[in-house]
Amino acid sequence: MISVLVTGAHTPTGQRLVHSLVADTRVRHVLAVDSTEPPEPPPRLANRLQTMKVDLRSSRTVRELLFGPARDLGVEVVVHLAQRGDARSRGRRVHKANVDALRSMLDLADRHPTIRRVVVRSFAVVYRVSMDLPTLVTEDHPLNLAPSAPQYVRDRVEADLTACTRMGLIQAEIVVLRCAEAMAAGTGSQLYDYLKAPVAFRPMGFDPMVNVATVDDLVAAVEAATHGSGEGVFNVPGFDTLPLTAAAHKWGTRMLPMPGPLVQPLYNLRHRAVGSSFSYGLNRHRMHFGLVLDGTRARDVLGYTPRHPVHWPHGRAARAPLPTVRDGAARRAK
Amino acid sequence: MPFPPTIAKAISRLGGRAVRDRAERLAFADAGHGYDRFGMHPDFVAVGDALVAPIYDHYFRVKSYGSEHIPTSGPAILAGNHSGTLPLDGAMLFLDVLRHTDPPRVARPVADYFVLALPVVSTLFARSGVVGGSRGNARALLEAGELLMIFPEGVPGIGKAFSQRYQLQTWTKGHCELAIRHGAPIVPVGIVGAEEQMPQLARLPAPKGSPIPYIPVPATLIPFPVRYHIHYGAPIPVHEDYSPDQADDPAVVAEAAARVKASVQALLEKGLAERKGIFR
Numbered sequence: 001m002i003s004v005l006v007t008g009a010h011t012p013t014g015q016r017l018v019h020s021l022v023a024d025t026r027v028r029h030v031l032a033v034d035s036t037e038p039p040e041p042p043p044r045l046a047n048r049l050q051t052m053k054v055d056l057r058s059s060r061t062v063r064e065l066l067f068g069p070a071r072d073l074g075v076e077v078v079v080h081l082a083q084r085g086d087a088r089s090r091g092r093r094v095h096k097a098n099v100d101a102l103r104s105m106l107d108l109a110d111r112h113p114t115i116r117r118v119v120v121r122s123f124a125v126v127y128r129v130s131m132d133l134p135t136l137v138t139e140d141h142p143l144n145l146a147p148s149a150p151q152y153v154r155d156r157v158e159a160d161l162t163a164c165t166r167m168g169l170i171q172a173e174i175v176v177l178r179c180a181e182a183m184a185a186g187t188g189s190q191l192y193d194y195l196k197a198p199v200a201f202r203p204m205g206f207d208p209m210v211n212v213a214t215v216d217d218l219v220a221a222v223e224a225a226t227h228g229s230g231e232g233v234f235n236v237p238g239f240d241t242l243p244l245t246a247a248a249h250k251w252g253t254r255m256l257p258m259p260g261p262l263v264q265p266l267y268n269l270r271h272r273a274v275g276s277s278f279s280y281g282l283n284r285h286r287m288h289f290g291l292v293l294d295g296t297r298a299r300d301v302l303g304y305t306p307r308h309p310v311h312w313p314h315g316r317a318a319r320a321p322l323p324t325v326r327d328g329a330a331r332r333a334k
Numbered sequence: 335m336p337f338p339p340t341i342a343k344a345i346s347r348l349g350g351r352a353v354r355d356r357a358e359r360l361a362f363a364d365a366g367h368g369y370d371r372f373g374m375h376p377d378f379v380a381v382g383d384a385l386v387a388p389i390y391d392h393y394f395r396v397k398s399y400g401s402e403h404i405p406t407s408g409p410a411i412l413a414g415n416h417s418g419t420l421p422l423d424g425a426m427l428f429l430d431v432l433r434h435t436d437p438p439r440v441a442r443p444v445a446d447y448f449v450l451a452l453p454v455v456s457t458l459f460a461r462s463g464v465v466g467g468s469r470g471n472a473r474a475l476l477e478a479g480e481l482l483m484i485f486p487e488g489v490p491g492i493g494k495a496f497s498q499r500y501q502l503q504t505w506t507k508g509h510c511e512l513a514i515r516h517g518a519p520i521v522p523v524g525i526v527g528a529e530e531q532m533p534q535l536a537r538l539p540a541p542k543g544s545p546i547p548y549i550p551v552p553a554t555l556i557p558f559p560v561r562y563h564i565h566y567g568a569p570i571p572v573h574e575d576y577s578p579d580q581a582d583d584p585a586v587v588a589e590a591a592a593r594v595k596a597s598v599q600a601l602l603e604k605g606l607a608e609r610k611g612i613f614r
Contacts, residue, residue, distance in 0.1 A: 209460075249338075
């Protein structure tokens with residue numbers, strides 16, 4: 001039986017995770033914190049779930065959390081989900097929330113009496129996308145360290161690297177989960193923001209492969225990491241791998257191919273007019289070249305395999321992926 | 335994508351029953367929505383099959399020799415000579431493998447990076463099985479048991495001068511490293527005919543910012559109707575001759591690459607000696 005601290009507990013992924021952990025008989029207590037006021041837990045769960053409003057941007061608050069309620073509850077695993085999801089947020093305060101909070105947590109975990117494991121949710125957006133790089137992305141794929149990358153990306157890369165550089169240096173084990181985008185509101189998914197518009201522009205002549213996840217699968221991966229042992233970086237792919245236009249079709253979004261140089265100004269205009277949170281500049285390369293996470297390592301080490309297909313409002317769900325061409329031949333022969 | 339799979343399927347029907355039959359029996363790793371992880375779709379492979387067939391059958395009148403050497407399953411690499419200003423040799427080899435394997439196998443062409451930056455072309459190629467030439471893509475495909483089509487001469491091969499025909503250019507070694515590491519035999523391929531299809535007069539520098547490496551100036555607007563002779567050699571079992579650890583040894587990889595190059599050169603010489611003329 002373990003006790004778990006979940007940050008970002010009020011996000012869609014956090015809420016689902018907390019719900020799942022509370023139902024898990026291997027978990028003794030869940031401490032759910034968020035920067036917004038969380039709802040009071042139902043009385044029947046009061047002895048297993050404690051919610052708190054905590055601003056993680058201040059290192060003092062993080063210290064008070066970890067060496068206060070977390071120590072008192074004997075928290076062994078910290079699951080860090082708190083990241084600002086808006087691609088257009090920028091500034092020092094955003095950086096503090098995205099990066100400094102994690103740094104403080106890792107520093108303190110090194111001398112914490114009970115914490116033995118930190119699970120960090122990272123994002124597929126940390127990977128560089130380019131024509132000379134593989135479509136199928138393994139954990140050793142180059143990261144997007146371009147100075148011109150927006151803060152949304154730079155913060156995520158910095159947080160990811162902050163966790164990676166501590167591996168083996170602090171007493172707690174660190175697990176970094178680089179997750180595919182979830183097709184759900186409030187998850188910080190740029191693809192969701194892109195497809196939720198009734199009409200989406202794309203550069204003419206390009207239709208890259210994308211891999212999308214569900215919140216259920218992300219929660220399953222975090223749970224596998226919470227209960228697992230060992231440390232490392234793991235890709236967390238989703239169940240659905242398909243071309244961008246097929247995703248749009250299944251989602252019910254009309255796609256309008258435009259000459260490449262026009263797409264960015266159109267999205268800038270749309271942002272000014274209706275405040276869309278989708279940033280084409282952030283996704284320009286992804287609109288040209290495919291990026292599909294390879295989850296082999298997560299499957300072999302954590303035992304995670306995506307099992308929940310996206311519920312597409314206008315198309316059929318995905319069938320189980322086939323690992324080899326031989327399997328494909330057998331299935332098509334049936 | 336330029337058009338959806340339903341239209342691809344309709345177009346492929348123009349190729350007749352054999353094309354559809356091959357598409358139905360095609361071996362490929364469906365990622366869940368009918369595409370593989372790299373974007374290949376059987377109905378688009380069938381479009382390629384249907385569109386290339388008239389050129390294969392009636393224009394270049396391709397003759398195939400030794401196709402029994404193509405493994406029917408498991409990872410393997412086809413390594414051949416590259417030439418002809420336009421990559422029609424790749425298209426002919428693609429269809430030749432599709433027609434001479436059972437169940438039909440797609441020889442996944444490994445293309446230069448610039449191909450992925452070409453609008454429309456990149457998408458159509460990806461749907462037909464072409465992948466970018468990164469090590470990671472090749473590794474993933476071999477691990478999934480796929481057949482790769484690699485032209486170790488690369489762009490210098492396709493852009494070679496007419497006076498250099500059938501002389502193999504700089505022979506890269508990456509295919510041998512992949513084969514040794516991932517347990518794949520290499521099937522040498524000698525393509526006779528393509529080297530005379532479109533003599534190149536000059537190469538102009540590509541405009542700044544363009545993804546293409548140069549602009550070719552061919553002697554003809556369309557290729558000559560040369561006859562293609564595709565010769566497959568016996569598989570070179572580099573994966574048995576060397577251990578996977580030796581993939582990191584430059585001397586071993588160079589030795590294996592030299593063996594493959596010599597095999598391809600021998601197939602070319604055999605093919606040239608046996609053919610009765612450029613157009614016959």
